[in-house]
Amino acid sequence: MRTDEDNALARVQRFATLLRAERFAEIVEFFTPALRGAVSSDALRLAWTAEAAGRGGEPEIGEPSRADGDTSPVRVRIPVKCADGGFTVVTSVGDDGLLRGLRFEADGGSWRPPRYAEPERFTEQDIVVGHGPLAVPGTLSMPVGTGPWPAVVLLGGGGAFDRDESVGPNKPLKDLAWGLASQQVAVLRFDKITFTQPGSLPSGFTMADEYLPYALDAVRLLRERQEVDSDRVHLLGHSMGGKVAPRAAAADPSIAGLVLLAADAQPMHEAAVRVVRHLAARTPGPDADEAVAALTRQAALVAGPELVPGTPSELLPFGLSAAYWLDLRAYDPVATAAGLTCPMLILQGGRDYQVTVADDLTRWQRALADRPEVAVRVHPDANHFFFSGRDPSTPAEYTRPDHVDASVVGEIASWLTRR
Numbered sequence: 206m207r208t209d210e211d212n213a214l215a216r217v218q219r220f221a222t223l224l225r226a227e228r229f230a231e232i233v234e235f236f237t238p239a240l241r242g243a244v245s246s247d248a249l250r251l252a253w254t255a256e257a258a259g260r261g262g263e264p265e266i267g268e269p270s271r272a273d274g275d276t277s278p279v280r281v282r283i284p285v286k287c288a289d290g291g292f293t294v295v296t297s298v299g300d301d302g303l304l305r306g307l308r309f310e311a312d313g314g315s316w317r318p319p320r321y322a323e324p325e326r327f328t329e330q331d332i333v334v335g336h337g338p339l340a341v342p343g344t345l346s347m348p349v350g351t352g353p354w355p356a357v358v359l360l361g362g363g364g365a366f367d368r369d370e371s372v373g374p375n376k377p378l379k380d381l382a383w384g385l386a387s388q389q390v391a392v393l394r395f396d397k398i399t400f401t402q403p404g405s406l407p408s409g410f411t412m413a414d415e416y417l418p419y420a421l422d423a424v425r426l427l428r429e430r431q432e433v434d435s436d437r438v439h440l441l442g443h444s445m446g447g448k449v450a451p452r453a454a455a456a457d458p459s460i461a462g463l464v465l466l467a468a469d470a471q472p473m474h475e476a477a478v479r480v481v482r483h484l485a486a487r488t489p490g491p492d493a494d495e496a497v498a499a500l501t502r503q504a505a506l507v508a509g510p511e512l513v514p515g516t517p518s519e520l521l522p523f524g525l526s527a528a529y530w531l532d533l534r535a536y537d538p539v540a541t542a543a544g545l546t547c548p549m550l551i552l553q554g555g556r557d558y559q560v561t562v563a564d565d566l567t568r569w570q571r572a573l574a575d576r577p578e579v580a581v582r583v584h585p586d587a588n589h590f591f592f593s594g595r596d597p598s599t600p601a602e603y604t605r606p607d608h609v610d611a612s613v614v615g616e617i618a619s620w621l622t623r624r
Contacts, residue, residue: 343395
């Protein structure tokens, strides 16, 4: 008699077979209705193509195996090897035989503290950010001593990131937290709600729902600490976290300042097409062409007058809802930042292909160049996560152990502590 585990593995074996053949339209039939509504066949094709292209293409799919533990639904891992590295497809299968989740996990070793981190100079404690059933866990890193210390809330990039913004063996937000706390800055970071409870979010949630309640509550929690200088609580946002940071500061004018790392200013639907074209050029072929064409169609719908609240999410980039895109389309991060009076530090990596000097930083510079309280710096050797290197950056670079460059951490610490 077959067990539930046997049935789940058999189902995933069929899923892996379809994945090898890249038959994405058939693959989504294995999804639960909720997952199917969030991830269309075009979105899956795009994600798969980008993931493989970033590692040199030529994906070879291994045999599925059950993840450790006796959890239900059954969690399964499928290894994928490419020309320049690998990743793992992680999914789970319920009693109904349908896939309830799907994510790509970069291969790599375990994180080790960067050399600039001095754990004896700070303590860490668990903390809860937000309220009610959608509250999320976080970590508070507090310098040793009486203070009061300047403080910063870290906001991760777009996607279902944990509090460390883990990518492969790397944890760039943990690098920043430990580096800054070693230099007498209190740091609060937290898991995103899209990481902790992706299935509990309403279908029409927006970027504002994803970030603002948590950012503002984290600021409040820091202000309530006697070790923190309540007049020096800042926001540090990376990527989409940097895009949304001016919006949070507009909602709470008492926020002391903003640090924006690789903050995207180009409309996201335009940037997505630019990035997927960049990746597709690394591994050209019919699948890459189809992925670019599909995203281009979806982005055109986002940009046009046909986008309405009822537009199905499967017709839109990344399976995000119409509400999410309408909210993004109505928000101008650069104009919002220009309306603020708080100081800002804007840092950009010269090797970043996701958020670039030409497409994004120039927009911040045009709007804020004449503001003496705004400092803009380019780190020429840095990629999107501010890892230093010499060669052109690719997603494969994120799968190798690395750390946020010490000069970046030092510049941020100096800017925060001298105010």
